[in-house]
Amino acid sequence: MRFSLNFLKEFLKVDIKTDKLVSLLTMAGLEVEHFEAVGSDWVFDVEITSNRYDWLSILGIAREAAASLGKEIEVKYPKVTKTPLLKTRTIKIESLKDCPTYVARVIRGIKVSPSDTTLKERVVNCNINAINNVVDITNYCMLKWGNPLHAFDEDKIEGDIYIRRARQGEKFIGIDEKERELCPENLVIADDKKVIALAGVMGAKNTEVTESTKHILLEAAIFSPIVVRHSRRAAGLDTDSSYRFERQVFAGYLEYASSEAANLILEKCKGAFYGYAFSGKAILIKDKNLTLKLKELNEYLGIEVPKSKVKGILSSLGFKVKESGKGALSISIPAFRLDVNELVDIYEEISRIYGYDKIEPQIPQIARPLAKNEIYDFKNKIRNYLVQLGLKEIITYSMESDEALKALGYDNVIKIVNPLRKQENALRPTLLLGMIEAITYNLNRMRQGMRFFELANVYGRDKDGFCESPALSIGVAEEEGGFFYVKGALLELLKNSNITEFSFEEKSLVSFTNALELFINNKYAGFIGKLDNETADKFNLKKDLFFAQLDVNILQSESKFKVYSPISQYPAIWRDISIALHKNKKFSDVLKVINEKKEFISDYQIVDTYKGKDLPEDFAAFSLRIFYQSAERTLLSEEVDKIHNDIRKRLEQTEGIKLR
Amino acid sequence: MDAEVRRLEEELQADLQKANTAEDIEALRVKYLGRKAVINQLFAKVPSLSGEEKGKWGKNLNLLKNKITSAIEEKIKGLGSAEDKIDLSFPAKKFDKGSTHIVSVVSQEICSVFEKLGFTVVEGTEIENEWHNFSALNIPLDHPSRDAFDTFYLDIPQKNAQNGKFLLRSHTSPSQARVMNIIKPPLAVVSPGRVYRPDQVDASHSFMFHQVEGFAISEDINFAQLKGVLLNFVRLFFAPDTDLRFRPHFFPFTEPSAEVDISCFICKGKKEKCSLCKGKGWIEILGCGMIHPKVLKNCNIDPKKYRGFAFGMGVERPAMLKYGINDIRLFYENDVKFLEQF
Numbered sequence A: 001m002r003f004s005l006n007f008l009k010e011f012l013k014v015d016i017k018t019d020k021l022v023s024l025l026t027m028a029g030l031e032v033e034h035f036e037a038v039g040s041d042w043v044f045d046v047e048i049t050s051n052r053y054d055w056l057s058i059l060g061i062a063r064e065a066a067a068s069l070g071k072e073i074e075v076k077y078p079k080v081t082k083t084p085l086l087k088t089r090t091i092k093i094e095s096l097k098d099c100p101t102y103v104a105r106v107i108r109g110i111k112v113s114p115s116d117t118t119l120k121e122r123v124v125n126c127n128i129n130a131i132n133n134v135v136d137i138t139n140y141c142m143l144k145w146g147n148p149l150h151a152f153d154e155d156k157i158e159g160d161i162y163i164r165r166a167r168q169g170e171k172f173i174g175i176d177e178k179e180r181e182l183c184p185e186n187l188v189i190a191d192d193k194k195v196i197a198l199a200g201v202m203g204a205k206n207t208e209v210t211e212s213t214k215h216i217l218l219e220a221a222i223f224s225p226i227v228v229r230h231s232r233r234a235a236g237l238d239t240d241s242s243y244r245f246e247r248q249v250f251a252g253y254l255e256y257a258s259s260e261a262a263n264l265i266l267e268k269c270k271g272a273f274y275g276y277a278f279s280g281k282a283i284l285i286k287d288k289n290l291t292l293k294l295k296e297l298n299e300y301l302g303i304e305v306p307k308s309k310v311k312g313i314l315s316s317l318g319f320k321v322k323e324s325g326k327g328a329l330s331i332s333i334p335a336f337r338l339d340v341n342e343l344v345d346i347y348e349e350i351s352r353i354y355g356y357d358k359i360e361p362q363i364p365q366i367a368r369p370l371a372k373n374e375i376y377d378f379k380n381k382i383r384n385y386l387v388q389l390g391l392k393e394i395i396t397y398s399m400e401s402d403e404a405l406k407a408l409g410y411d412n413v414i415k416i417v418n419p420l421r422k423q424e425n426a427l428r429p430t431l432l433l434g435m436i437e438a439i440t441y442n443l444n445r446m447r448q449g450m451r452f453f454e455l456a457n458v459y460g461r462d463k464d465g466f467c468e469s470p471a472l473s474i475g476v477a478e479e480e481g482g483f484f485y486v487k488g489a490l491l492e493l494l495k496n497s498n499i500t501e502f503s504f505e506e507k508s509l510v511s512f513t514n515a516l517e518l519f520i521n522n523k524y525a526g527f528i529g530k531l532d533n534e535t536a537d538k539f540n541l542k543k544d545l546f547f548a549q550l551d552v553n554i555l556q557s558e559s560k561f562k563v564y565s566p567i568s569q570y571p572a573i574w575r576d577i578s579i580a581l582h583k584n585k586k587f588s589d590v591l592k593v594i595n596e597k598k599e600f601i602s603d604y605q606i607v608d609t610y611k612g613k614d615l616p617e618d619f620a621a622f623s624l625r626i627f628y629q630s631a632e633r634t635l636l637s638e639e640v641d642k643i644h645n646d647i648r649k650r651l652e653q654t655e656g657i658k659l660r
Numbered sequence B: 001m002d003a004e005v006r007r008l009e010e011e012l013q014a015d016l017q018k019a020n021t022a023e024d025i026e027a028l029r030v031k032y033l034g035r036k037a038v039i040n041q042l043f044a045k046v047p048s049l050s051g052e053e054k055g056k057w058g059k060n061l062n063l064l065k066n067k068i069t070s071a072i073e074e075k076i077k078g079l080g081s082a083e084d085k086i087d088l089s090f091p092a093k094k095f096d097k098g099s100t101h102i103v104s105v106v107s108q109e110i111c112s113v114f115e116k117l118g119f120t121v122v123e124g125t126e127i128e129n130e131w132h133n134f135s136a137l138n139i140p141l142d143h144p145s146r147d148a149f150d151t152f153y154l155d156i157p158q159k160n161a162q163n164g165k166f167l168l169r170s171h172t173s174p175s176q177a178r179v180m181n182i183i184k185p186p187l188a189v190v191s192p193g194r195v196y197r198p199d200q201v202d203a204s205h206s207f208m209f210h211q212v213e214g215f216a217i218s219e220d221i222n223f224a225q226l227k228g229v230l231l232n233f234v235r236l237f238f239a240p241d242t243d244l245r246f247r248p249h250f251f252p253f254t255e256p257s258a259e260v261d262i263s264c265f266i267c268k269g270k271k272e273k274c275s276l277c278k279g280k281g282w283i284e285i286l287g288c289g290m291i292h293p294k295v296l297k298n299c300n301i302d303p304k305k306y307r308g309f310a311f312g313m314g315v316e317r318p319a320m321l322k323y324g325i326n327d328i329r330l331f332y333e334n335d336v337k338f339l340e341q342f
């Protein structure tokens, strides 16, 4: 909202510099975002929090400024005229829930013309266009008291006035000249024939006050905040009027706003008061009462505010304060503070005017540390470990398009009812697409070193409605031996979590070739695979992607505390075997034969691989180096030879394995 | 002999002066100690000398040879050995290192500051319902105070009227309600994670971002302690001389509430033409307050017995402030050139 200093001065003598006032208001919670001099006036843009409907009026801001300055405001209440009663029309409210109170004042024989300079300056400096004296006066009074008003050209109202819900499809052309089709969510003001205003939001073009208007009907009303909110949303509008009604307006100032406007119109536009009409519930203003204990206040805030200070602050804000026994105050909350209901609200009033800056920082004693959040710590551990292995962490969006997910075989994904964009309209059950996007982004920029991982939740439906669980993805592109890089990373991760009971099983997976599934203690824990060419093409991925996704909950629940394993003090001896393997056999078959007896075998590695003409057809060859070591003694060359030759013999006897 | 030795010594001194490279010294070595060296020619003359002279010159020449040898060695030491001599201006090795995403770094950093004060990390869930995201936190479903929390709704069938529709949490505050329902006070918790709001993506908005929520509840928590805890945080996270300012504000779930500004760590509050604080001297970083008694009650904690404070902050914003990152989209593009900087 924008307000001006000269307007403020109608309620309060301000004798401090503008920047000082700005900082006082800001530090009291009325944040001034911008201020500047305009002619002889100063204008301020303030951020009004949604609870302070009262700050949407100059009166409310003046009251706040007064409290900050330690002063009192001076309010000149206008003369309220309620006679004669209007006899020519009746006001009919369909539902008191939608509109509890409606007041009309009719003035006849006026002359509409441009406003005088002062009036113009008041509204323009508060960011409202000057239109003509009648409209400017209604806006001036809205700004001053916080109650939106509307003036109709009375000649154009046909018959009685109805406050009712719009009929489906009813047409409305506002003073913005746009035509809108209404629905029962809209509350309207209508006459016998037509809609003349969108209640609390905007008047209709058909009854707009113009230079030729002679008679006016001045509306002041209370509309339901929720109804106005829904109505203006349905109409796609947000006006100075609806903004105030949505946040509630104070019924106690309704007659003041209306009367001041009527009085000003009589003064500036001439004419004569013709009639007053009232419909709805009588306005009852009641102050709320609370007892405040000084000790409790000070314990809550952690400071010592003297009683005299408490009394001074509250009275300057319009609260009535009385002593009520030792260390207690009886407080009556002014009716215009609809936002103050409980003691904590009063604590805030006191502390913000006293000054948050006077609160000295303390450090609490946190009495009881809770049980650790294991999954959080475990994720951090995985993250740090993968970084150590040389992978880069990425963060990608949790939403993907349902079509892209469908292409990967995910059918029943959770969808977003109100997506921002089509490409993010579903919650992802896999981290694969995010990985593809990150890799593609980098390939397009000729980047290198795409060895990525992501830790994020995946989402799906289950019998309870939905599930959400943490997952880990690893993806590499442009890596030689990419599959074994990812497999190696997984093995390192398992080792780091001291998970020993696991197995890999070859599996054919949708969208992947060469896939392995990982089982930990016979529980499915994830998979590794190479994205197949068809899928890669579908997502415009130009390189091979090796990808793994793991269930972090399983990893965490199966992980064990690390235990030191003693290091042998005796030398290891190695022997090489050159093996040719038929294509129907796997390296794991070789390993199985070797591991039939595990005597002293401490490690093995592939030292060489080759394919050549001298190999039999359908065979591939490699050299395997086996390490032998004892924890208790130095092995003798002869005993190693014996074990090694035994292995050779067993291998030789296996079909599909030839030694060279 | 005498003259020849003197000449040799003079020549050596001059040559030593001139020798600047390993090659020069190698040439020197060949010239003075090699097979054809002058000193060898002098040695060759010794046998033909007379008895006394023979002994004297034999000894002198040996001394001279040692002197030459050590002078050359000395020179070599001064230059570094010929083997070590490489082009040191060559480009250094590039390491292909792993990296933690800066959002994780900052989120962990924030949490660990509070963990040191005795807070425990508890993560909430991203799929939430209206009760936990709004109502329990005293945010009415139909009120302008909800406008700050535009929300993605999900097509998961609703289960009961109280919990309302399913949605993606629009802040980490629902963790408060989740934790309070399970754990009885005293408690102190920080809760980091992803949050979602339907904001059009631009340099400072993203429909997905990260937050950290923190709260503590006990019989004697007060507003001044909230200030202390946050002052401790900003000094550890930003800089030890950071100042903090509480500015009254409104949040439905706290009362009193405050927005927290820190003194600008670029201009140190001097304000003039500062691009970071725009001349204000202060930068807004988080919101906080004393937990509203209605929230405590909604979470089955007796507000007459217990009090609490709560605070919530973004992760991207402090990361951007601290590391001078000017566009929030950089966090989610995952450009290697961005990732490897942290």
Ligand SMILES: [Zn+2]
Pocket (backbone or CB within 6 Å): B264, B265, B266, B267, B268, B269, B270, B271, B274, B275, B276, B277, B278, B279, B280, B281, B282
């Ligand atoms: Zn600055």
